[in-house]
Every structure is written in C-alpha cells, then in structure tokens.
Amino acid sequence: MAVHRKPRQRSLSGHTARTAATLALAGAATATGFEGTGHAEPQLTPAQVKAKVDQLYQEAEVATEKYDGTKEKADATQRRLKALQDETARKQEKLNSARDALGSIAAAQYRDGGIDPAWQLALSSDPDQYLEDAALAERAGDRQAGAVTRVRRQLREIEQLRGAAHVELTSLRSRQAELKRQKTAINGKLGEARQLLDRLSPQQRAAVTSSDGSGRASRSAPDARAPLSQGSVAAPDSRAAAAVSYAYAKLGSPYVWGATGPDSFDCSGLAQAAYRSAGVSIPRTTYAQINAGRRVSRSELQPGDLVFFYSGISHVGIYIGNGQMIHAPNPSAPVRIAPIDEMPFAGATRVV
Structure with missing residues (x-):
C-alpha cells in the first residue's frame, strides 16, 4: 500500500523572497495609497485653474452656439411638420366629403337597377319627358366623372403631403438626436469647470471668476448705466440706443445656455433679445449674427x-x-459690463 506524503512547502529565500516582499509592498501602497498620496492629482494653482476653466467655458460656448443653431432649425422643422399635418387633415376632411357624395350617387344607381336606356325609352309612357330626363342624367354623369377626378387628385395631394411630412419628421428626429449630443457635451464641459472651481477657496474662486481675474467685483448693478446717461458716448440711432438700454436693464441676470430671456440669457440670446426689444430681428447664433449688419472696424x-x-x-x-x-459671460458670472480686450477680438457688426 502506497504511502502518501504531504508535499513539503518550500521556504522563500534569496531573490524569491525579495521579489515577494516588493510585490507585497506594492500591493499595500496600492491599497492604502500611502495615506492618499498614491493617486492624488497634481494640485493646480488658481492661475492654472482659471486658464483651464476659461478654456472649458469657451469650449462649452462653442457647443452652445451649435446647440442654439440646431435648436432653431429643429423648431422651424417642427413648425413645417405641424403645417403639413394641418393641411393633410383639412384635405382629408374634404376627401371624405367627396367620397360620401360619390357613395350616394352609386347607391342611387343601384336602386334604379341600371336598366338599358333603349328599353327605358321604349317602355316610357312619355318619351319626350324621358329624353329630357336622359339629357339631365348625362350632365349629371359628367359631374360625377368630375367628382371622381377631384377625389383622385385629392388622394394624390394627400399622399404628397404625407411624404413631405415623413421627410420633415425624419429631419426633426435627427436634429433632436443632435441636440441631445450637444447638450451632453455642454453639460460635460460645465461640470468639469465646476469641479475645478470647487477645489478653490471662496476668495480664490472669486478671483478666478471675476471679469479680469483680479478678484475685483465686476460691474453688474443697475447703476452701472451712469456713463451712458451722462452722454459721454451716444448711440448712433434710437434702435441702437434701445438695444443698449435693454442690455443695461438686464445687468445681473444669470447666464443659462440656450436662454433668450427675459430673465436669463446666453451671449447670443442677450444680443438677440436686446435688438428684438428695439424692433429689430437678428439671427440666433453668433456665427450668423456677425453677418446681420455692416461690418465695422x-x-x-x-x-x-x-x-x-x-x-x-x-x-x-x-x-x-x-x-x-x-x-x-458664462455660468459662473451674470450679465455684466466688461472690457472688450479681455477676450480675443474677432470683429464687429453694426446692426442698424
């Protein structure tokens, strides 16, 4: 009978022992993070945070303008689709009435039995009256043929309307999907910026989000309109003056991407609302607004x-x-006054 011996465990020594110890230490470092320092992200200075946050806000604003443009097109598509659906419903109602009329004519012919006209003439007790009635019937037949033609035309028109509505619906769904992607991109950029700002102290955060990065409060109170009321710089006409006055009245309003007022705005939404208040219609997006008037240096x-x-x-x-x-400016700051040299200048347009 064979004797089964328990295998003898080999002791760790030399290079094997050193390797095991190294791995154990590495595992411990991973598990504990050396008291949290193993995977710590590098600490950014307030200046570095400001640079990163400014970049994120600028990228979010690019995405916001694309969102605004897509939203404008989606809204227009929605209006066209609604108009097509309304027109289809109206034509369908007319078609139903025409079909009912044709059905009444067909039922009357069935009740008359469809007797051959020659026999009807031979059997008539008043041939002259029959001939007169036959002429009326022929004209009625012409009207019936015209009614059939109109029904067929209405059917074709309805099918064309339904085809156009299908195209608009497909386009709308595509734009809605694009809106969802753009919204996700915007929220991602803004969320990342918020996380960076949350790492700063209140004083540091105030400095980073101020107009010039110095920590000085930006001018966002209504009394900031004083320079204009003193007449130091006059608007060229009443509509431009009305747009400027509207902008002053909205100082302190929150920034909300996609908003066009009256209580919150994004940058192009504020410009559009200001000129709308002056009776002037301008496009929704920055890249369309720049072409909405005469370029000026x-x-x-x-x-x-x-x-x-x-x-x-x-x-x-x-x-x-x-x-x-x-x-x-962006979600961290309300509508406010700022120098035009705080951002890279790209051009200017005189709307009126």
Missing part, C-alpha cells in the same frame, strides 16, 4: 454695435462705448 465702434470674439466667432457682446461691452 474696432476703431469705428459705437454703442449698440455687436462685438465678437475668438476665431470661431463663439462669443458676442453689446458695445456701450469707452472700450466696454455688456455681455453674458
């Missing part, structure tokens, strides 16, 4: 001109004179 700027920033034309403000503008 920086040295020619007058109050009411729209000033644009960044190479992608992703930000806009309303010029108020003396190198200043009113704009909706």
Whole structure:
C-alpha cells in the first residue's frame, strides 16, 4: 500500500523572497495609497485653474452656439411638420366629403337597377319627358366623372403631403438626436469647470471668476448705466440706443445656455433679445449674427454695435462705448459690463 506524503512547502529565500516582499509592498501602497498620496492629482494653482476653466467655458460656448443653431432649425422643422399635418387633415376632411357624395350617387344607381336606356325609352309612357330626363342624367354623369377626378387628385395631394411630412419628421428626429449630443457635451464641459472651481477657496474662486481675474467685483448693478446717461458716448440711432438700454436693464441676470430671456440669457440670446426689444430681428447664433449688419472696424465702434470674439466667432457682446461691452459671460458670472480686450477680438457688426 502506497504511502502518501504531504508535499513539503518550500521556504522563500534569496531573490524569491525579495521579489515577494516588493510585490507585497506594492500591493499595500496600492491599497492604502500611502495615506492618499498614491493617486492624488497634481494640485493646480488658481492661475492654472482659471486658464483651464476659461478654456472649458469657451469650449462649452462653442457647443452652445451649435446647440442654439440646431435648436432653431429643429423648431422651424417642427413648425413645417405641424403645417403639413394641418393641411393633410383639412384635405382629408374634404376627401371624405367627396367620397360620401360619390357613395350616394352609386347607391342611387343601384336602386334604379341600371336598366338599358333603349328599353327605358321604349317602355316610357312619355318619351319626350324621358329624353329630357336622359339629357339631365348625362350632365349629371359628367359631374360625377368630375367628382371622381377631384377625389383622385385629392388622394394624390394627400399622399404628397404625407411624404413631405415623413421627410420633415425624419429631419426633426435627427436634429433632436443632435441636440441631445450637444447638450451632453455642454453639460460635460460645465461640470468639469465646476469641479475645478470647487477645489478653490471662496476668495480664490472669486478671483478666478471675476471679469479680469483680479478678484475685483465686476460691474453688474443697475447703476452701472451712469456713463451712458451722462452722454459721454451716444448711440448712433434710437434702435441702437434701445438695444443698449435693454442690455443695461438686464445687468445681473444669470447666464443659462440656450436662454433668450427675459430673465436669463446666453451671449447670443442677450444680443438677440436686446435688438428684438428695439424692433429689430437678428439671427440666433453668433456665427450668423456677425453677418446681420455692416461690418465695422474696432476703431469705428459705437454703442449698440455687436462685438465678437475668438476665431470661431463663439462669443458676442453689446458695445456701450469707452472700450466696454455688456455681455453674458458664462455660468459662473451674470450679465455684466466688461472690457472688450479681455477676450480675443474677432470683429464687429453694426446692426442698424
């Protein structure tokens, strides 16, 4: 009978022991993080946070302008689809009435039995009256044929309307999907910026989100309109003056991407709302607004001109004179007055 011996465990020694010890230490370091320092992200200075947050806000604003443009197209598509559906319903109602009329004619013919006209003439007790009735019937037949033709035409029109509505519906669904993607991108950028700002102290955060990064409070109170009321810089006409006045009245309003007022705005939404208050319609997005009037140089700027920033034309403000503008900066700051040289200048447009 065979004897089964328990295998003898080999002791760790030499190189094997050193390797095991190294692995154990590495495991412990991973598990404990050396008291949290193993995977710690590098601590950013307030200046580095400001640079990163500014970049994220600018990227979010590019995405916001794309969202605004897509939303505008989606809304237009929705209106066209609704008009097509309403027109289809109206034509369907007319078609149903025409079909009912044809059904009544067909039922009357069935009741008459469809007797051959020659026999009807031979059997008539009043041939002259029959001939007169036959002429009326022939004209009625012509009207019936016309009614059939109209029904067929209405059917074709309804099918064309339904085809057009299907195209618009497909386009709308595509734009709605694009809106969802753009919204996700915007929220991602803004969320990342919030996380960075949350790492700072209140004083540091105030400095980072101030207009010039110095920590000085930006001018966002209604009394900031004083320079304009003193007449130091006059708007070129009443509509530009009305747009500037509207912008002053909205100082302190929160920035909300996609908003066009009256209580919150994004940058192009503020510009559009200001000119809408003056009775002037301008496009929704910055890259369309820059072409909404006559281009002017920086040295020619007058109050009411729209000033644009960044190479992608992703930000806009309303010029108020003396190198200043009113704009909706980003989610960390309300509508406020700021110098136009705080961002890369891309051009200006005089709307009226």
